[in-house]
Structures are given as structure tokens and as C-alpha cells.
Amino acid sequence: MGPTHLISVNLGRATAVDYTDAEGGVTGHGKRPVPGPVRVFAPGLKATGLGSGLEGDAVCDRRHHGGDHQAVYAYAREDLDRWETELGRELPGGIFGENFTTSGIDLNTARLGDRWRVGADLVLEVASARIPCRTFQGAVGESAWVKRFTQEARPGAYLRVIEEGSVSPGDTIEIIHRPDHDVTVQLWFRAFTTERTLLPRTLAAGTAMEPEAHERVRQYVEKYGAGAGPK
Numbered sequence: 001m002g003p004t005h006l007i008s009v010n011l012g013r014a015t016a017v018d019y020t021d022a023e024g025g026v027t028g029h030g031k032r033p034v035p036g037p038v039r040v041f042a043p044g045l046k047a048t049g050l051g052s053g054l055e056g057d058a059v060c061d062r063r064h065h066g067g068d069h070q071a072v073y074a075y076a077r078e079d080l081d082r083w084e085t086e087l088g089r090e091l092p093g094g095i096f097g098e099n100f101t102t103s104g105i106d107l108n109t110a111r112l113g114d115r116w117r118v119g120a121d122l123v124l125e126v127a128s129a130r131i132p133c134r135t136f137q138g139a140v141g142e143s144a145w146v147k148r149f150t151q152e153a154r155p156g157a158y159l160r161v162i163e164e165g166s167v168s169p170g171d172t173i174e175i176i177h178r179p180d181h182d183v184t185v186q187l188w189f190r191a192f193t194t195e196r197t198l199l200p201r202t203l204a205a206g207t208a209m210e211p212e213a214h215e216r217v218r219q220y221v222e223k224y225g226a227g228a229g230p231k
Helices: 077-087 134-140 145-152 185-192 196-208 211-224
Strands: 005-012 031-034 038-040 072-076 100-103 115-118 122-129 157-163 165-167 173-177
Touching: 072 077, 077 100, 122 165, 122 185, 122 196, 134 145, 185 196, 185 211, 196 211
Parallel strands: 072 100
Antiparallel strands: 005 031, 005 100, 038 165, 072 157, 115 122, 115 173, 122 157
């Protein structure tokens, strides 16, 4: 295996489709690799900011996507390869709506609060996991896709921007900080999808967890306590 790096940087344009309920019936999900360099920045609040953290990339459904805590979505080429075997079809970089297709890093065992340096200047922090939706299912074109993707629990990571910079395919990814807790992307994903009894454990991530998610956990603990609750 070569060094940890970006295989591709992927951008999407607003496109009209029949499988989204976003305003205007458009999605920026179908992303395509670009040569770079691409500027990456903190886009601001989900509802009122610029949406994506990548210049030239479209985020059309601001109810659920984009903003500072979902500025960049990364998915591993290794996980795409697993899905290629399972689905029996080619899955090019960007097909899952990811901005970064990576190589050599297990995004699912990354911890919330992990910091990466990408290329010379960009610093990102792991913020959460991608929760699948109807638009994702329509874009991939596989039946029962949301259920299958959820059961696999290899969701890839959303990242926030700590220091802005520009990136290109081939840029190295260096982990420059790892927090002292065990809240991984995969654990967070399971807690917010199929195993809600894990929710109290996610509080160990502290301020690395986005405020909206933190509030959901607080409400759960307030109702059920830090022990077992409903699945």
C-alpha cells in the first residue's frame, strides 16, 4: 500500500432529478473528479452559509447537508472496492457524493476530533459520519440501498475545516492529532442509526461532536439515563 493520499477531489453541480425532495428538485450528489487545485474553506452555517466547503461544489439540500460540520465528505477507495465486489459494478470516485476519495486510511475507525493535514496547508477535523438518505439511494440506483448501506456501517467521514487550503489529487494525508477517546466514525454512525443505546458513549467526543448531534444525545440521556434505552 502506498502513502495515505487523495485519489481524487470531486465536485458536483446542481442537477435536476426525480428522486429528491430538495427545493427545486435538484441535487449536487453526482460528483466528478477534477484536476485541482481546489480551495477548501469553512462554508458557514448549514442553512445560511455557502453549503459545501469546496469551491465550485454544490450542496442543494441545506436542511440536511453542508455547513461547517459537514464541509467535506470523505470516502475510502478501499470501501468503494468492497461495494464494487458486492454490487458487481464499477464505482468511480465521487459516486457516493464524496468530495475526497482517499487511499490508505480507514475512515470508519477514525475518531471524532482526529485532525488531518492534507497537502501543504489544509487542516481538517473528523466531525461525524454520513447518514444515508433517499437522494443517496436514487443517485446510486440500488434497491433498498439505505438499509444495505446502514447495515454495512462503513459510512465515511464528514470533516470540518480548521485551516483553509487548496488540494489536488495525489496530495498526502497526515494524521496530526488523535484525541484520547474511543468514539469512532463507525461507533457514532451505529449510535445514530441502529444502536441508540450507544448514544451516551458518544459524549466522550466532547466538542468534536457537532452541536445538533450533541443536543440529540443530551435529550436521550435526559429521558433514558446513561444506561440502556430503547433500540
